[in-house]
Amino acid sequence: MKIFDSFRKSQFQNLKRNAFCLLALILSACQNGEDNSQSDFRIEYEKFELDNGLDVIFHIDRTDPVVAVALTAHVGSAREKAGRTGFAHLFEHLLFLESENLGKGGLDKLSARIGGSGANGSTSRDRTNYFQTVPSDALEKMIWAEADKIGWFINTVTEPVLAKEKEVVKNEKRLRVDNQPYGHTQYVIDKALYPEGHPYNWQVIGSLEDLQNATLEDVKDFYRKWYGPNNVTLVISGDFDPAQAKEWVEKYFNEIPRGEEVAKQPKQSAVINKTMKFYHEDNFARLPELTVAWPTVPLYHKDYYPLVVLTKYLTEGKKAPFTQVLVNDLRLTSEVRMFSRNSELAGQAQLSIRAFEEIDLDSVQSAINKAFNQFEKSGISEQDLDRIKAGQEADFYGSLSSVLGKGFQLAQYNIFADDPGYINEDIRKIQEVTSADVIEVYEKYIKDQPYVATSFVPKSSALLALEGSVKANVVEEPIVLGAENSFDPSLEASYEKTPSSFDRSVEPPYGSPPSVKIPEVWQASLTNGLEVLGIESNEVPLIQMNLVIDGGQLLDSPEKVGVANMVAEMMTRGTETKTPVELENAIAQLGASIRVSSGKDEIRISATTLARNYEATIDLIQEILTEPRWDNEELELVRQKVINALKQQEANPNTIASNTFDILIYGKDNILSKNSLGDQKGIESVTMADLKNYYDKFLAPNVAKFYFVGSISQEKAISSLSSLQKEWKMKEVTIPKTKISATPKNSTVYFYDVPNAKQSVLFIGYPALTKTDADYYPAVVMNYILGGGGFASQLTQELREKKGYTYGIGSYFSGDLSGTFAIRSNVRSNITLEASQAIKNILEEYGPNYSFQDLETTQSALIKGNARAFETARAKLNMLENVGKYNWPVDYLKQQEAIINEMTVEEVKNLAAKYINPNKMYWLVVGDAATQLERMKELGFGEPVLINQDSARK
Template sequence: MKKVLAVGLAVSLAACQNNYLSGDMPAHPVLPQGVNLIEEVKRQGDEIVIPYKKYQLANGLTVIIHEDKSDPLAHVDVTYHVGSAREQIGNSGFAHFFEHMMFQGSENVRDEEHFKIVSESGGTLNGTTNTDRTNYFQTVPVNQLEKMLWLEADRMGFLLDAVTQEKFEVQRETVKNERGQRIDNRPYGRLSETMSAALYPEGHPYSWPVIGYTEDLNRVDVNDLKKFFLRWYGPNNATLTIGGAVDPIKTMTLVNKYFGSIPRGPEVIDAKKPSVTLNEDRYVSFEDNVTLPLVFMTFPTVHARHEDEPALDILAEILGGGKTSILYKNLVKNGLAVESQVYHRCQELACTFNMLALPNPAAGKSLADLESVIRASFSEFEQRGVREDDLLKVKAKLESSAIFGLQSVEGKVSQLAFFETFAGTPNYIGKNIKRYNDVTKEDVVRAYNQYLKNKHAVIVSVVPKGQPDAVANADNFSIPQRNIPERIQVKMSDLDTRRAIDSFDRSKQPIADANPLVNVPAYWETQLSNGIKVLGSQSQETPTTSILIKIQGGHFAEPVDKAGLANLTADLLNESTTARTNEDMSLELQKLGSDVRIYARDEKINILVSSLSKNLDETLALVEEKLVKPAFNDIDFNRLKSQIIQGIQHARKDANALANEAWSKLLYGDSIAGIPATGSVDSVSKLTVADVRDFYNNYVKPQDAELIVVSDLPQSEINKSLNRLTSWTGKGKSFNRTFKPVSFDPQSVYIVNKDKAAQSVIRIGKPSLKRDFTGEFYKADLMNFNLGGAFNSRINLNLREDKGYTYGARSQFRASKNSGHYQVGASVRADATDKSFIEFEKELRAYRNHGMTNEELEFMRKAVGQRDARSYETPNQKLRFLGNILEYDLPANFTQKQAEIIQNTSLAELNSLAEKYLDIDTMAKLVVGDVESLKPQFEELGYKVEVIDLDK
């Protein structure tokens, strides 16, 4: 479970009037009969709070409403207090499975219609499952609110009759594909479930993975799932949270209409919190397809919202929270490890204190050596103690992350839902922050002594295949065989079904009123004396400032033999300066609650700055120091260089990383565009500090750089603050930004070998259009929407929903100002690689030859045309929007032009673009997977097969 912390803010919000409710409302609206207002929380002074009203329906459904008039949006979240911890032995994965089933249609929503309805409403949606809860959420233009309530109510009260064995079988395959993609085919993917099985005794609710075991899903049928649903998914075990430009009384009238008649489910009591104790250290290990071994150590501690949770969180920061921590100093800074982490993970029933490290091969240290260093770091903490800065930086981090978390209506709604579900009240935010502010040095030391000192842990070693002796210590614990009880067949007659009785026709989908008026962010332009072009916008929702600086110099500016240089230079700009050590710089930023991240892209080096506005000047002073006074010292250089090399080698074990590398090479050959931005082991190994200095001197210059800023501060104050950057001067060298694609054989399938891969990665495509915002690229993107640009696209419905070959399939035009390409692809079941390829081919040919239908055209127009309401909500969204205006020199009204294109471009014109750009006979075909099994399959399909060796 991710811990969510929040701070309520006082902001002056402009009123936004929207007629979003259908039907006549009384002149003086009152709450419907059976709906009770439980509490109303307002902001009275400077207290920390998110205002809300909390209601309860007669059937036990808790409803929370937060008014936020800043944007014409509504966010709807339904959180069920059920996760994998509510499952039984042998029935793992049920909660996650229902996360899938709840999108497959209900009694009044046809198959595959849920995604389509939300998409054509201009909305976005998703669902997540963890050990303790499942939530479903949508963000839509506010005029679509009633439709979202209708959808959520239909799957809460009218799902089971639409859940068929056929749907069950398809989604079972989808879940298997998800497990293959996220766990079985990913390096270290089985670490978490191995740790949990070793730490928790059999039958403990956390002893199995959230996604479940495949054999459990294989042994059950649809009635088992229905029984689980009827037990846990009633309104009395759910919280409906709504935020946005809504009226509480009108909204509650709709909520009662759609949810009020749904019968209560069985009563639910809080789960027990069984304690876990270890009488000795448990060493377990497994071999994996990895380059570097890993040691993971976990100690059982408390449970979420326990009085010692904040102290343990702060202890984790001291031991391993960033560059000022003990483990960073003892493992990473001195080059013993390429990575170390410490974190205290809290869930409803139990928390764990976790530590991990990956050794640096250059240091010659084993996992046993790293474990010794970790244990010695405990002793160092005992000598060092807790410092005042330790508390200050955690509290500053808490404040800033909380405030930044309130920049979207989704952020506020999700926090209200979280605290209602797990703390019993949405008004827990202030108390939660106070828990951390009240922690003393003595509390942290006491927590260490009670939960870590001389306590036993589970130590998991993950070692490369064929290296069983690389473990930290010989295994002394075996994960017990699962004791699966005999399955009892569930019959339809065994199901305690519940039916709602309505006084209206629930089968009629609500009709939304006109789209709300969406205002494009107002902005201003200027230029600093050192040549930086500035585009800014004021956003007064939170007292924060976000800045993106884009410097003209990146991966494409490198010589081929020095590939990875821009990436390494950017990484070093995040390190020490001549005035401050790495640790001192990190500490200063942490105490401000600010974040500064410098990273390289193909044509740019970007600097992303997030700061509380009250700390902007101090933050920009540190940014200036990074840009003007980089140290580029040997210690930082050697450490980062070693980490990058290990990262490159690690990527060779990941199928998607292999596909990305091979795809670039296939399209652009040996040019710099055909080489990963991180470089190769060979190119990075040859880089020197002098190379980094030269690149910095040649390219990291302000002339013609672009700076986009979104802040609650007025332009005059922002300009004063930005003047701190004018000591940075100079103009960078020009470099080539366009590359001629190399020739490939469209009659060949190019394969990158990944032995015994659980899944294969397929890519089909070719170089294509450069990016534009109102031209042919934009129109081609609209053309592709129904083929592979949405969940309900032809490709995804075919390969995921109909065939069960993949967790998700997409197609897209990907482009920058200077180049672009089109690609279709997915990660698919290894045993369905050739079948998936055939389906891709069929879909591309059919779409090119026959185009989209009139119905698809209307779906695209609604889905794309109504999403502007959620395009400029957060500062980061505004940064992207303004960044495009600056980089592409767009007129202020370009979104109006886009709206006209969406509504007026004809079916014939879009279909002509499909014919022009979707010829699969001219496209490259790439597959990453087990070449031994794949080669004869594609030869049988009539393709030549060429194996790509990425080391050549």
Template sequence: MKKWLLAAAVSAALAGCAAEKAPAPQAISAAVQLPAGVTLVESYAPKAGEIGIPYKKYVLANGLTVLLHEDHSDPLVKVDVTYHVGSDREHPGRTGFAHLFEHMMFQGSEHVADEQHFKVVTEAGGELNGTTNSDRTNYFETVPSNQLEKMLWLESDRMGYLLPALTDQKFEVQRATVKNERAQRIDNRPYGRLNEQFQQAFYPKGHPYSWPVIGWPADLDRATTQDVKDFFRRWYGPNNATLTIGGDIDEAQTLSWVNKYFGDIPRGPEVKALDKPLVTLDKTRYVSMQDNIHLPLIQIGFPTVYARHQDEAALDLLANILGGGKTSIIYKNLVKDGYAVQAGASHPCQELACQLSFYALANPAKGASLAPIEKLIRQSIDEFETRGVTDEDLQKVKIQFRADSIFSLQSVSGKVASLAANQTFTGNPNQIGNDLARYDAVTKEDVMRVFREYVKDKPSVVMSVVPQGGEALVAAPDNYTPPTPEVAKQAVTGLSATLAPAHSSFDRSVMPPTAKAPVLKVPELWSATLADKIDVMGTQSSETPTTEIIIYLNGGHRMEPLQKAGLAALTADMLNESSAKRSSEALAQALELLGSSVSFSASDYQSVVRVTSLTENLDKTLAIVKERLLEPGFTEADFNRVKQQTLQTLQHMVSDPNYLANAGFSKLLFGSDNSLGISSGGTLQTVAGITLEDVKAFYAEQYRAGNAQMVTVTDLPKAQLLEKLQPLTRWQGDATPLPVAGKLPAGNPGVVFLIDKPGAAQSVISIGKRALPYDATGDFFKSYLMNYPLGGAFNSRINLNLREDKGYTYGARSFFAGGSEQGYFEASASVRSDVTDKALAEFMKEISRYHQSGMSAEEQAFMRASISQGKALDYETPYQKAGFIRMIQKYHLAHDFTDEQDKIVSQISLEQLNQLAKQWLDPATMQILIVGDKATVEPGLTALGYKVVNLPL
């Protein structure tokens, strides 16, 4: 199922369980006295049996659309401002403005000081961000409900009063930041440039999707401050925006605030919808690129329709049948038979265009050439025509759609995002019922019709990504070169010079006061023991008819022999495959028909079974859990395939600088004789030596009832849930003791260990040391408080220095991480290669200053406010609740341990915090690792006085 559509459906609010079409909302009279200039357009509340989000829709006199959704289940509120402008409104040669402007919106406005937006939201205990895609830009905050007025003040000030604060200096810093973001997310990442190269070949010259959202580097260099100001004036008017507010709100008060802060912002230029001509290709286009990768990749795309076109739903179902998981044709022909490490199909849609897309990562063990992979994909497409569409194909997709519409109903953020997107792109926030009806109406004939119309014998774009020097591996020689676009004379068009300036009717320089803090709702917990062996801890949450069960087994990577590192993860992967009764495909089909998921995984200290189910299907889902857990198949064919996929994935990961940094830093801190010094996924050498007998032996030691603890969040009462868990009582076995931990290395502070990544666009810097194991109320927790102003918040010293002041990085941070036996401190960032030495010097300068002088009283007050108020956001979704319960269970904490944490936050002295800084942040004890281009970075590091040592992995 397609991601964008699920994002809308998943966040629905539930009034019942039947997936019936919701009626169109009707205009009604105001239930409250509306402020002058505010008009109620419509109100919607789901009837019994409908899935939908209750809301009220208003419009201000200046054209701003306002959506309100009340949800009093948690004391929090989300504010989202979505502007209907993305990179699709840019011009050739003038790309990147929409995303660059997103950055500029966080740099202060006329009445909000530089960096104050981040500081205010973080200090309020909230979270914030902004995102840009091809079709829209949005800004959002989630905060305790008493902070709502302050958020409206912030958002309105940058909507109406940004330009007076926009300076050349701010522009240059954010241009550098965007370049760093591009380097980190695209240029320094395996396959990072795939999408932008593919889109150039897929769309005609000048099409709004033919350039990347982040922009071309040359276009970013071409931009001016005036261009950015013009972009704001053209697209950021209230009449091109939707303000959506959801959560624990009072309708009348919220409307009053909205009108106060947004009502006097003048309208912007009118915005017309873009045309949506269907994309066509004259012939199949072959294009390719070389990259620093191990696994050759092929992507094939067919142009189809656009979002909400009448054929979109049928094309989604076609993509699911062709490549939507283990029951698909692509999986059977490519992954199951070992030709590809991964493969699949999807039908991603945007406002102006969609594409039916196939991808496969070739398995070099069966040959790395992409021509045979393309042939297999095209044979799979042909096979579909012969196979046709079954009743189960339609049934499972529709069930999955309905289930996904329910699973995340607890999230106010999801509901707000759904309302905002639907309003922005359709003018109607209430699309969930329509979407359910669209998918329910799809027939077998519809799927076959769209296959013939858009795919069968139609031209496509075939993109090959091969290792450096691997041009012989491409699917076919390139036969298409994208035309070079002409640079538009103007970056922004359609701008009137007569836009009225904003004049406020009140003093906007005064930040609104904060109302009384809401009462936090910590989940009420219960405990039980299953089969006299398994501790179960849970809570009842009646917001949705869903059940989340997580089984934790003590052991994981820590239990396996060092020479067999990766065994726990490989065993978990095998438990995701066949059982003794059914194939992995049959089990996947059974789960899809229930709308459920059951997954096995492993980490440093535990193996995990996660179960997500509609409560109505819990019995059948638990029967599959029991089958997989107690009756694994462990077939030779599954093992050979999964092991080969693991080895190829590990070889691929070596091309990822961030993976190299994590692996190298762990080795530095914990050494090769301790499991924490080796990745839980293992290495090429250790995984190569694992046999199926090793997997069976580890399963017998790990997957015992005596090792297990269980956490559950469900709408069922305790007694009913325990009754449904009874089939697992036959699970037996005593606890398995962990082996003695290996010795730890002495360490080499003052030395820079370097992992050479020739040609790397960025260097990954890691600085740190071994530190404290986890505790909830001791020195580990207090060190977390101590670090917060240094590198724990966006406006921390480290991030403001390296990102905002110097423009060296997209983001820098520091943190304490702790497990049950060991912990560590780390400061890290990906920085431009040419400033690696300067960035390291700034890191060490900030850590040294903090070590010597600690935090200030102002920073302490900020930390206290941010952390204490932020707890309002901690327990919203079932998974968040499950994580909270797991901490109590794993570390034997009191159910009210958060009260003790609150006391520590409010009472810990500056002297205590700064003493911890002196104890743990001595730069002379820190180890340093850099992953980057040795030829570029080593001279500067040597000039700083560091000894540089190559670190082999």
């Protein structure tokens, strides 16, 4: 169950101030007649409305000493005007920067000091939200800060601030769209699907031209129109005193004047009279991709629910008609994706198929028709319907595993259904979908209906596009040096301060210090050598498990790298007694997920299941682990999937950067420098015997650890493993020691050419510390202000907040294998050198200029942030793996706190001198060599080394 962006009028529209409501989710026991008591799940909430129209929702959850605060405005890109697109998203960015009483840095600086998760936000077609999770003692500070956004913000926006943030947003667009394979697909689809003037005709992120044309007065008008408290919902969820919180909300929000009334937008479903086909030769694509979209319905329309089931049934899993036809039978692709995108005003069903190399997309279109015909003949069975519903139930619980997740749900239903309790209705409608409903919506919205189709093909491959396609109007940004205007966002705004009944410039005090409770960890060892660790947590009726087997790529043969990955792929493709389809259905019928993956030094089985179905899920994990099927047809499908993935990586700048950086860090002869997928030649030579040999020799319980988090006791977990203890036998396995590469004696710039790249990927670093080194955690503390602290870091403040060079940048000590230190960022192409120089300057000056204030910020952020250390199941699993893999004590958090508290400025300076030397690092640039390669000489590290000589343009 996802958080939805939609609206529906509800009978609860007239909920009054201080109304107290109970939200009860009574979910069926997977339609199998089991006792429902295990599935009952309740969320209590209180909703009230201030006189100025602000909706406020409280939800109490005392599991952890944290509080999530989410402020959601009912405004997204659909409220914009043509020619001024991207405003809602631009505005999301601006609201974090400054307000009259928080000053420069706004919520970002506050978040670091109070140990918050980091102020963040998101924008959709229909809403913009702002959120973060903080220790419970910082709640009043957050309420004060959120009120400042709504009542004391707009005066602080200056022309330089707006100019800088335009550059940040444009960099985000380059990162997510312009510099990505197939990045412009949605733009082309929506332009055709929704006519000019329709609120969904443009993308949420807008166009570069519209962003550049935005004026300061445009911004102020937007704020006044859409950010009145009567168009906003505030949700506070977590461990707090509701009576005290209500006093704070009234104190800080009550005097904000009501904004102009906001009319509800009418539903405006897309209507197309004929099929439209477009093609685009994509600079970054190496494989042809066909995307097809049909107009459907807004969210919460009665047909929405069966449409979701339809898209899942058609494409998800081996039994899906599209998988059977396009993947198994015709071998045109390794994956088919389809989803129902339903928003407040309209909806669409969208199908996407990335075909194998040189496949003509007309043959894909024919295969789509064949798959639809197959569906028309067979329909959807009750068993398949129940399987999909079970998955939706598990997804729903997963969305509620944090206080922020609960807050999101309450806010979304309040805004788009006029009632936080609408979730009951939503769940009921999901459960009531019938097979007949699914057939009905297929015939109504898909079968023989006009659609929009896009063919995105590699350069010079237009012949692969659908017949009859016309060239799409995609605007490509040229790379021009000095194209951006200069600005100084540090300039103070001059304005008359907005009045208030009290002095809002005084930051509220902390509340009572939260008590961080380290989860109780149980540990056991089985007779076959398997170590088991767990944490019992009954917050939601889910169990999450990770079985981690040491080895992974480390145990691959250098001649056939990728075998470990293929073994992992094969393990969920059937067992001795179950075909691939039968195994997949058995997992899905439980509302479970079981995934096997391979990494540099491990093979991992990750599973999530409803608590009531745990025993059946663990039986399937054992079957997967001890009785693989080794199906020859599946091996060929895996081989094609891997080769397809390798092809896709060839022109993806971010993947190129990661793979190339590994070669620099480990050295080209080290097994770990190789792509974990292998290479095409090696993958083509892998045999079933290679896979069986790896499995027989290396997958052993005595080099494995099993981690459990969720609604399960130690006794039940251990007893459930009794059969696995007998069936999975010990083996003699030697894990190779990782060869640590030497730190480079001198820095060198390495350049990988991606012609016409709109951004340069910067990847800078060297082999450093592992988690077992004594200096590892002190170095992590030292790095916080450099690049580990998000918006509190110097790298972010300089390259994003001051210069607008990037959307994001950070530095980190990985702690694994070679223990890499790295800095990574995507910067706009025309300032590649300037961004690199800025990073070099920061590294040179970091240690000498480190201050006591820097240390105070670090200590406050890391110590107070520990209140959030164990909130989610994922965080608890991470804790268990630190204990299991590195032999850390269960209370390692307390030891880390002691390190933080005892750290001195002088120690940080010494650590920086030891581990942060810009003259002994690899400086990798993945970008456009024609415009940027020669300029990189000016960085001062000699002649740049062009890595892919054959792609260099003369």
